[in-house]
Amino acid sequence: MNVFIMGALTAGLRSEEIAHLCELDRAGVIGFGDDKPLGSAAVLRAAFMYAKPLGKTVCVHCEDASLVSEGHMHEGVVSTILGLNGRPRSAEDIEVARAIILAEETGVRLHILHLSSAKSVEIVRQAKAKGLNVTAEVTPHHLILTDEAVMGYNTNAKVTPPIREISDREALREGLADGTIDCIATDHAPRCLEEKQVEFPLAGNGMIGLETAFSLLMTELVKPGLFDLKDIISALTVKPSRIYGLGKGTLIPGSDADITVIDPAFEWVVQPDLLESKSKNTPFMGKTLKGAPVLTMVGGKVVMKGRKIVA
Amino acid sequence: MPLDKRGLLGIYGLTRDDIMGILDLAREYKARVEREGFKHCDKFKDYTVANLFLEPSTRTRFSFEQAEKALGARVLNFQGQGSSMAKGESFADTCRTIEAIGADLLVIRSPVPGSQEFAANMLKIPVINAGDGQHEHPTQALLDALTMMEYKGDLRQKTVLRVGDISHSRSARSELFTMKALGADFVMCGPPNFVLPEYYGKLGARVTHDLDSVIGTADIIRTSRIQRERFQKMFMQPGEFFSMYQLNLKTLAKCKKDVLIMHGAPLRRGEEIISEVADGPNSAIFPAMRNGVYVRMALIDIFLGGGLK
Numbered sequence: 001m002n003v004f005i006m007g008a009l010t011a012g013l014r015s016e017e018i019a020h021l022c023e024l025d026r027a028g029v030i031g032f033g034d035d036k037p038l039g040s041a042a043v044l045r046a047a048f049m050y051a052k053p054l055g056k057t058v059c060v061h062c063e064d065a066s067l068v069s070e071g072h073m074h075e076g077v078v079s080t081i082l083g084l085n086g087r088p089r090s091a092e093d094i095e096v097a098r099a100i101i102l103a104e105e106t107g108v109r110l111h112i113l114h115l116s117s118a119k120s121v122e123i124v125r126q127a128k129a130k131g132l133n134v135t136a137e138v139t140p141h142h143l144i145l146t147d148e149a150v151m152g153y154n155t156n157a158k159v160t161p162p163i164r165e166i167s168d169r170e171a172l173r174e175g176l177a178d179g180t181i182d183c184i185a186t187d188h189a190p191r192c193l194e195e196k197q198v199e200f201p202l203a204g205n206g207m208i209g210l211e212t213a214f215s216l217l218m219t220e221l222v223k224p225g226l227f228d229l230k231d232i233i234s235a236l237t238v239k240p241s242r243i244y245g246l247g248k249g250t251l252i253p254g255s256d257a258d259i260t261v262i263d264p265a266f267e268w269v270v271q272p273d274l275l276e277s278k279s280k281n282t283p284f285m286g287k288t289l290k291g292a293p294v295l296t297m298v299g300g301k302v303v304m305k306g307r308k309i310v311a
Numbered sequence: 312m313p314l315d316k317r318g319l320l321g322i323y324g325l326t327r328d329d330i331m332g333i334l335d336l337a338r339e340y341k342a343r344v345e346r347e348g349f350k351h352c353d354k355f356k357d358y359t360v361a362n363l364f365l366e367p368s369t370r371t372r373f374s375f376e377q378a379e380k381a382l383g384a385r386v387l388n389f390q391g392q393g394s395s396m397a398k399g400e401s402f403a404d405t406c407r408t409i410e411a412i413g414a415d416l417l418v419i420r421s422p423v424p425g426s427q428e429f430a431a432n433m434l435k436i437p438v439i440n441a442g443d444g445q446h447e448h449p450t451q452a453l454l455d456a457l458t459m460m461e462y463k464g465d466l467r468q469k470t471v472l473r474v475g476d477i478s479h480s481r482s483a484r485s486e487l488f489t490m491k492a493l494g495a496d497f498v499m500c501g502p503p504n505f506v507l508p509e510y511y512g513k514l515g516a517r518v519t520h521d522l523d524s525v526i527g528t529a530d531i532i533r534t535s536r537i538q539r540e541r542f543q544k545m546f547m548q549p550g551e552f553f554s555m556y557q558l559n560l561k562t563l564a565k566c567k568k569d570v571l572i573m574h575g576a577p578l579r580r581g582e583e584i585i586s587e588v589a590d591g592p593n594s595a596i597f598p599a600m601r602n603g604v605y606v607r608m609a610l611i612d613i614f615l616g617g618g619l620k
Contacts, residue, residue, distance in 0.1 A: 076510060077510050077513050077514065079510075080484075080507070080510040080511065080514065081323055081484075081514070082424060082425065082446060083424040083425075083443070083444055083445040083446025083447065083481060083484055084424055084425075084445075084446075085445075152428065152432075153424075153425035153428055153429060197403065198401065198402070198403065198429075199402060199421075199423045199424075199425055199426050199429050200423075200424065200425045200429070201423055201424060201425070201444070202423065
């Protein structure tokens, strides 16, 4: 498997001082980002200014810390029914706008991680229309689920940013279709049983996604005719490669033989023993999916065959 | 969630028939106790009920214990201090322990929303929710409904007004679901940042922030204590809150003459309500507490008696 290293944007992910960006750059990180809510605009602006001449992509997890500090899920009717404090859409929207404004001012290459709200998609769309060098991603779960997935206090549906409503999901799909959203990323976040088999507010955030991503997208978006398979493949391969300048995700002669073979007819039911991940924290357990990778080659070597890791 | 063998986890999802069934049985127990007093009864003498209270409680805890003993059950009372939870034992393992040592029914009060559903999904014994964070307090809503119907009859023609802190109130949430199931016109009134109209409106409540606009039409007014730390969290000064939403003689003067005044207690006299109103002729605050025992007797009977699928 290809594993690339992302450098921290701020020291200790604390949003207080800029991390050692130059040293991280020389050590070979592909970009910078904390993947958690950021602090003051002053820190963010300074970090962007500092990162700009390094030419690498800066990624931001967009949630205003003061608006999500006590929240456990999307703020809406479902959170009201469950009596859980919410993480409102505005938390993301404000932060997306702030990051874009600071990226425009500093000229840094900005990538917005896992969009979840309709308005955030619109803000990115406007920025791109202005010609700003900003990119964005979305996860399979934000494209497929809604906050109803949390009903019954399902801790495997507890993620940040939270899964929101149908109107958001539709906007994310539109954004992916019109190119506002460049790529699909899993935000794969393994959690052990001790972190998920607890009361909902105490549970850790995140779900695993690597092994279900393609099958979910195929089943929910391609088979019903919402997306072309080639666009989904592009959003999973060549586009993320371009965002980080990896030179991968292509089959032109001379490139690395990183190849995934898809069987569009392969049907499987998500079950713990069919997952190679040690962690099983997925809300898609028990779901029947159609279409799956059946062979993976990395650098010319077969590493997965018949849904089992072989090297 | 429907009323099933997992217990009473909340009101959300219950039907009018579910609720009326519980209240009918509560009325039977009330009639018996009024006739005979809390006479010794050994109906459930071979059963054990455990009370796991992880938050301070006077009424709910005593009321459950009174109900359990009135039905002859053996009672285990959990003490937070001196327990293994103080040593870092998880809530889950505490619940499993209580089941393992032989409890047949578990009553839980917890500051964490969803604790009871989490426990009920894990255990084989039924669980009754005695309040979970800001989620629900179903037995409170049921005792309120029983009291409202005693004074006002069928609630389908009635306007029930809930005043004060809505968003942090588990009893307000349970009451909303109860009142909608029973067909009442349910109005929620509090500061805009404490009652988000978009969400509560979709759940069937009428929402207003202007007490004067609705107070004259209410048949029943229900208020509650507001915790001091809520003001800070909502960036609001208490003085403004109480001047707008306190039940006092001025607000009472605008009400229907026979309005019923209710409060879940504990009372913070002089804050959300003044003594002249709390102790006045319209108040059903203390009779409601007695009804709480009958509602809980009914629930214990339902879940220990095996009357459910």
